[in-house]
Amino acid sequence: MIIEIGHYALVLALATALILSIVPALGARRHDRAMMDVATIGSLAMFSLVAFAFGVLTYAHVVSDFSVENVWENSHSLVPLIYKYSGVWGNHEGSMMLWLLILTLFSALVAVFGRNLPETLKANVLSVQAWISVAFTLFILLTSNPFLRLDPAPAEGRDLNPVLQDVGLAIHPPLLYLGYVGFSVCFSFAVAALIEGRIDAAWARWVRPWTLAAWTFLTLGIAMGSYWAYYELGWGGWWFWDPVENASFMPWLAGTALLHSALVMEKREALKIWTVLLAILTFSLSLMGTFLVRSGVLTSVHAFASDPSRGVFILCILLIFIGGALSLFAFRAPKLSAGGLFAPISREGALVVNNLILTVACGTVLTGTLYPLLLETITGDKISVGPPFFNLTFGLLMAPLIVIVPFGPLLAWKRGDLLGAYQRLYVVAGLAFTAALIFFYLEQGGPVLSVLGLAAGLFLVLGAAADLWYRAGIGKVAGNVAWRRFTGLPRSAFGSALAHAGLGVTVLGIVAVTTFQTEHVIEMKPGATTDAGGYSLHFDGMQPATGPNYTEERGHFTVRRAGVAVADTWSAKRLYTARQMPTTEAGILTFGLSQLYVSLGDATKDGGIVVRIWWKPFILCIWGGAVLMAFGGLVSLSDRRLRVGAPRRKAKQTRPALGPAE
Amino acid sequence: MIRCLFLVLAMMLMAAPAFAVNPDEVLADPALEARARALSAELRCMVCQNQSIDDSNADLAKDLRLLVRERITDGDSDEAVLNYIVSRYGEFVLLKPRFSMKTGLLWGAPVLLVLAGGLSLLFLARRRAGKPTGSKLTAEEQAQLTELLKK
Numbered sequence: 001m002i003i004e005i006g007h008y009a010l011v012l013a014l015a016t017a018l019i020l021s022i023v024p025a026l027g028a029r030r031h032d033r034a035m036m037d038v039a040t041i042g043s044l045a046m047f048s049l050v051a052f053a054f055g056v057l058t059y060a061h062v063v064s065d066f067s068v069e070n071v072w073e074n075s076h077s078l079v080p081l082i083y084k085y086s087g088v089w090g091n092h093e094g095s096m097m098l099w100l101l102i103l104t105l106f107s108a109l110v111a112v113f114g115r116n117l118p119e120t121l122k123a124n125v126l127s128v129q130a131w132i133s134v135a136f137t138l139f140i141l142l143t144s145n146p147f148l149r150l151d152p153a154p155a156e157g158r159d160l161n162p163v164l165q166d167v168g169l170a171i172h173p174p175l176l177y178l179g180y181v182g183f184s185v186c187f188s189f190a191v192a193a194l195i196e197g198r199i200d201a202a203w204a205r206w207v208r209p210w211t212l213a214a215w216t217f218l219t220l221g222i223a224m225g226s227y228w229a230y231y232e233l234g235w236g237g238w239w240f241w242d243p244v245e246n247a248s249f250m251p252w253l254a255g256t257a258l259l260h261s262a263l264v265m266e267k268r269e270a271l272k273i274w275t276v277l278l279a280i281l282t283f284s285l286s287l288m289g290t291f292l293v294r295s296g297v298l299t300s301v302h303a304f305a306s307d308p309s310r311g312v313f314i315l316c317i318l319l320i321f322i323g324g325a326l327s328l329f330a331f332r333a334p335k336l337s338a339g340g341l342f343a344p345i346s347r348e349g350a351l352v353v354n355n356l357i358l359t360v361a362c363g364t365v366l367t368g369t370l371y372p373l374l375l376e377t378i379t380g381d382k383i384s385v386g387p388p389f390f391n392l393t394f395g396l397l398m399a400p401l402i403v404i405v406p407f408g409p410l411l412a413w414k415r416g417d418l419l420g421a422y423q424r425l426y427v428v429a430g431l432a433f434t435a436a437l438i439f440f441y442l443e444q445g446g447p448v449l450s451v452l453g454l455a456a457g458l459f460l461v462l463g464a465a466a467d468l469w470y471r472a473g474i475g476k477v478a479g480n481v482a483w484r485r486f487t488g489l490p491r492s493a494f495g496s497a498l499a500h501a502g503l504g505v506t507v508l509g510i511v512a513v514t515t516f517q518t519e520h521v522i523e524m525k526p527g528a529t530t531d532a533g534g535y536s537l538h539f540d541g542m543q544p545a546t547g548p549n550y551t552e553e554r555g556h557f558t559v560r561r562a563g564v565a566v567a568d569t570w571s572a573k574r575l576y577t578a579r580q581m582p583t584t585e586a587g588i589l590t591f592g593l594s595q596l597y598v599s600l601g602d603a604t605k606d607g608g609i610v611v612r613i614w615w616k617p618f619i620l621c622i623w624g625g626a627v628l629m630a631f632g633g634l635v636s637l638s639d640r641r642l643r644v645g646a647p648r649r650k651a652k653q654t655r656p657a658l659g660p661a662e
Numbered sequence: 663m664i665r666c667l668f669l670v671l672a673m674m675l676m677a678a679p680a681f682a683v684n685p686d687e688v689l690a691d692p693a694l695e696a697r698a699r700a701l702s703a704e705l706r707c708m709v710c711q712n713q714s715i716d717d718s719n720a721d722l723a724k725d726l727r728l729l730v731r732e733r734i735t736d737g738d739s740d741e742a743v744l745n746y747i748v749s750r751y752g753e754f755v756l757l758k759p760r761f762s763m764k765t766g767l768l769w770g771a772p773v774l775l776v777l778a779g780g781l782s783l784l785f786l787a788r789r790r791a792g793k794p795t796g797s798k799l800t801a802e803e804q805a806q807l808t809e810l811l812k813k
Binding site: 200201202205235237240242243344352356359360361363364367368371375379381382383384385386387388389392393396397521522523601602610 | 683684685688703704706711712713714717752753754755756757758759764765767768769771772775776779780783787807810811
């Protein structure tokens with residue numbers, strides 16, 4: 001019965017979304033306040049209904065109600081409780097429910113926090129959000145309904161996919177979706193602005209916090225996914241340029257560009273039209289990525305035909321939203337007035353270059369992802385576009401971007417002083433290069449090009465520090481004055497410095513791992529010892545073990561440095577009994593920022609086992625940098641929140657206006 | 663979720679998700695082995711989902727790895743090895759497609775995009791020069807905006 005109530009709640013949510021998608025928008029046209037007021041209460045109602053439906057589905061998973069087809073297919077009574085919760089979105093139907101839940105959550109947040117928005121804009125934004133909700137609710141109800149029942153109910157479920165039985169599933173999809181779907185707010189703001197036919201700096205100010213929030217979540221989501229794949233897949237790779245990864249990376253690239261262009265628009269009223277276009281494109285890429293993956297188009301053209309109703313539905317949603325928004329843009333954009341002028345060498349100019357490079361990088365990834373599909377459809381020729389292509393093209397595009405990032409914050413708005421910025425940065429560049437050389441020497445060689453890579457990463461980190469250093473005037477003014485200036489800097493200054501430094505840390509990690517990692521593939525018998533990364537690994541032997549829903553063979557390794565045991569680890573080959581599916585559970589040991597990664601292979605005939613050991617120097621920098629970037633986003637966001645809620649909090653206006661904002 | 667799907671796909675396509683190169687495949691000469699590894703990373707495992715033969719432990723990938731090593735030991739250059747494998751398995755096996763008529767747009771995409779972006783920037787900058795700027799706000803809106811921006 002409860003399942004049917006959940007199903008019904010979802011249908012009610014669709015009805016609410018339908019009302020929401022028409023009434024407030026009409027109200028905005030007629031300046032009818034009563035109609036516009038429907039937006040706030042309706043969005044909250046829609047969110048409550050979807051949340052209820054989602055809760056019911058979660059309940060069905062937690063109590064293992066196998067009369068529900070979705071639970072039967074993706075759960076098992078013996079699955080640990082945490083995976084019963086996270087298993088809700090570990091399948092197609094449930095993940096679409098999570099998507100819808102987050103979409104309506106964002107609508108509700110705009111409804112609650114958007115009290116200071118002009119009422120017509122707010123009504124339009126919430127209506128556009130509701131259009132998207134209608135499409136997704138319909139998609140779920142018509143093609144991917146998780147509330148379908150089985151009669152008679154099976155006694156046992158078919159188990160959650162073993163790979164997904166991991167804390168990664170509990171964290172990664174919600175974060176990723178918060179990012180993906182968060183960009184829907186930017187999309188709705190852009191479409192609403194186009195409908196109203198006007199847009200100004202205030203618009204950018206309202207959009208920026210949502211962009212920042214979505215970007216922060218997406219950054220964390222991608223990093224989490226990368227780390228999950230790293231430890232779960234068992235071959236130590238952390239980025240594969242897989243179409244599915246690209247689908248999440250493209251919105252991130254576009255979103256990063258949007259973050260920066262919205263900044264220009266907010267401060268200088270320039271790049272208006274471009275910002276609106278980017279807002280539309282970013283969410284379009286989110287939509288396209290999710291749906292291409294969901295429909296199976298990307299992995300194989302034929303998977304599309306396997307479920308025609310889903311595939312066609314998906315195409316329709318894509319055409320309506322992307323096509324509709326872009327047509328609206330084409331009609332309305334020329335009417336938007338131009339913004340402030342700026343010289344090529346200026347903060348705006350630097351941000352334009354940032355946008356150019358990020359957009360081209362995004363376009364390159366898009367081309368590489370879709371090209372094989374299009375070529376096969378048109379000519380029938382099959383080609384592959386894989387990591388070597390992306391590493392080359394993407395790497396070449398990123399190199400100049402990394403070099404100019406530290407210059408950006410040092411240039412003034414409107415007209416900057418490149419020579420001045422250069423004079424401030426050449427010491428930083430020298431330091432970075434020297435440090436890179438020392439590092440290179442300590443790691444004993446590698447390709448000479450890696451010195452440049454390391455120097456680039458360090459340049460970003462030190463450049464970010466230098467930005468704060470110069471803003472506070474350290475060394476130029478008395479210590480206590482400098483300290484006061486430093487603490488008085490706006491949060492967003494710290495936010496951008498942290499994010500830029502985070503990028504540098506990630507670059508350092510990537511370069512260090514790519515250049516200095518070592519790999520050892522050997523056969524080991526119990527009692528054997530081998531060296532990796534300055535440590536010696538002693539293989540103590542294999543042992544069978546049993547988990548709640550799996551059995552495993554695990555090997556124990558003792559790690560010694562200079563003869564002293566410093567750590568030990570288990571590396572296992574696991575068999576999940578319900579699905580008879582094997583997985584590897586790599587043994588990973590962390591030393592500082594570096595890791596030893598031990599993975600088991602096949603047993604050999606003479607009683608040994610193939611062992612693969614990687615020494616991954618500074619690998620944690622890759623994800624640590626991403627976390628730092630996200631933290632920068634949060635710090636900036638805390639600044640924004642104060643200002644966005646400003647009309648309601650006049651009493652709190654205490655921040656001294658020192659140093660240039662941003 | 664996206665990633666989950668990828669994981670699921672990757673897992674489903676691997677009989678035993680362990681690793682690729684086995685100790686018995688490794689060439690004695692480290693220089694030759696390094697070349698073999700570099701080449702393997704550029705070749706697609708034809709039966710896998712977007713994996714190189716270096717990462718895959720499918721039987722076909724193993725055959726290809728052995729083939730690459732055989733050619734290298736026979737003294738083929740990297741180019742010759744790739745040519746040989748392409749002649750047997752087709753262009754599909756290359757993870758970095760060669761530049762040709764078919765892939766011109768693929769390789770040209772970054773260049774064309776940079777050019778298009780740069781040229782439109784130039785064009786817009788020229789057209790914009792001398793035009794009045796700023797949006798036209800009503801006096802009331804201007805007052806509201808000023809107050810908002812002061813916060």
